[in-house]
Amino acid sequence: MKEADYKELKKGGMMRQAEKGKFSVRLRLAGGRLTAEAMGVVKDVADRYGRGEIHLTARQGIEIPFISQDDLFKVKSELAAGGVEVGVCGPTVRTVTACQGSKVCPLGVLDASGLASEVDRLFYGKPVPTKFKVGISGCVNNCLKAEENDIGIKGGIEPCWNRDLCTYCGVCEAVCPADAIRVREEEGRVHIDLGKCIYCGDCIKACPFRAMQESRRGFFVFAGGKFGRFPSLGKKMGGFFTGDSAVISIVRESIEFFKSFGKPKDRFGTTIQRVGFKEYEKYVLDALKEEMGEKAARHHR
Numbered sequence: 001m002k003e004a005d006y007k008e009l010k011k012g013g014m015m016r017q018a019e020k021g022k023f024s025v026r027l028r029l030a031g032g033r034l035t036a037e038a039m040g041v042v043k044d045v046a047d048r049y050g051r052g053e054i055h056l057t058a059r060q061g062i063e064i065p066f067i068s069q070d071d072l073f074k075v076k077s078e079l080a081a082g083g084v085e086v087g088v089c090g091p092t093v094r095t096v097t098a099c100q101g102s103k104v105c106p107l108g109v110l111d112a113s114g115l116a117s118e119v120d121r122l123f124y125g126k127p128v129p130t131k132f133k134v135g136i137s138g139c140v141n142n143c144l145k146a147e148e149n150d151i152g153i154k155g156g157i158e159p160c161w162n163r164d165l166c167t168y169c170g171v172c173e174a175v176c177p178a179d180a181i182r183v184r185e186e187e188g189r190v191h192i193d194l195g196k197c198i199y200c201g202d203c204i205k206a207c208p209f210r211a212m213q214e215s216r217r218g219f220f221v222f223a224g225g226k227f228g229r230f231p232s233l234g235k236k237m238g239g240f241f242t243g244d245s246a247v248i249s250i251v252r253e254s255i256e257f258f259k260s261f262g263k264p265k266d267r268f269g270t271t272i273q274r275v276g277f278k279e280y281e282k283y284v285l286d287a288l289k290e291e292m293g294e295k296a297a298r299h300h301r
């Protein structure tokens with residue numbers, strides 16, 4: 001088999017191993033989710049064509065190692081017959097990672113897993129200058145490490161204060177992990193500094209009189225993060241966004257920006273640095289406004 005064919009196989013999720021003639025087959029998963037039935041299909045393939053091993057990757061993926069070159073396409077079609085797709089590698093939109101989110105986790109604000117499936121359905125495998133990774137955390141606890149991704153999404157809750165119900169007990173100020181609340185009974189007010197607030201919602205849960213309330217549920221966006229040889233954290237876009245459709249639009253516009261301005265081998269963060277973060281933000285937000293009207297889901301603090 002020629003070098004070019006190996007490249008093609010790699011693009012199609014079948015990566016050459018250190019051991020001659022053996023390949024590791026990557027599967028398509030979104031948010032690390034797989035049905036028990038599909039897991040049975042994967043087990044069966046690993047037992048019959050590999051060495052009974054399954055590798056869980058750092059980004060919630062599954063790879064089946066030790067597949068012989070001659071069996072690759074048989075494996076692909078057996079997996080497909082069982083409803084399991086082989087994944088991608090190379091310069092494409094990669095596996096979308098997510099925590100379990102609000103459908104499972106009691107702390108969840110976003111349905112991170114459901115959003116991952118939707119982002120995967122729309123963008124997985126699309127060609128881009130280099131790999132492009134999306135990660136979604138259902139709340140500010142950030143189990144999924146949003147900032148390590150080209151685009152990271154992190155759910156949050158914006159609090160608001162109801163004067164009529166407040167007794168100025170001071171509980172909210174005491175529990176706030178960001179030192180963002182000042183209770184001033186003498187002035188008849190509780191001040192929330194949204195510039196400091198991390199949108200955790202702890203004050204809402206802790207208030208004994210329901211005077212601290214939920215204003216909005218939404219998410220923050222981080223752009224340009226990566227791991228690898230030179231790790232860097234994604235930079236936070238200005239504003240708090242709401243609505244699942246805004247997640248989709250922001251990912252779509254970021255991919256378009258990358259396709260328009262990225263050079264071969266540039267990661268997304270490098271492209272943003274070269275063009276300018278403000279320009280990138282404008283590109284995405286202008287498109288968002290056009291799509292959603294002036295009631296675009298961005299809210300400046």
Ligand code: SF4
Nearest residue numbers: 099105108138139143
């Ligand atoms: S990030 Fe939040 S929602 Fe997701 S698993 Fe962690 S605590 Fe739960």
Ligand code: SF4
Nearest residue numbers: 166167169170172207
């Ligand atoms: S915890 Fe509730 S009642 Fe107490 S000061 Fe804060 S907002 Fe007011």
Ligand code: SF4
Nearest residue numbers: 176197198200201203
């Ligand atoms: S949401 Fe969290 S960070 Fe923000 S004011 Fe309330 S407790 Fe503080």
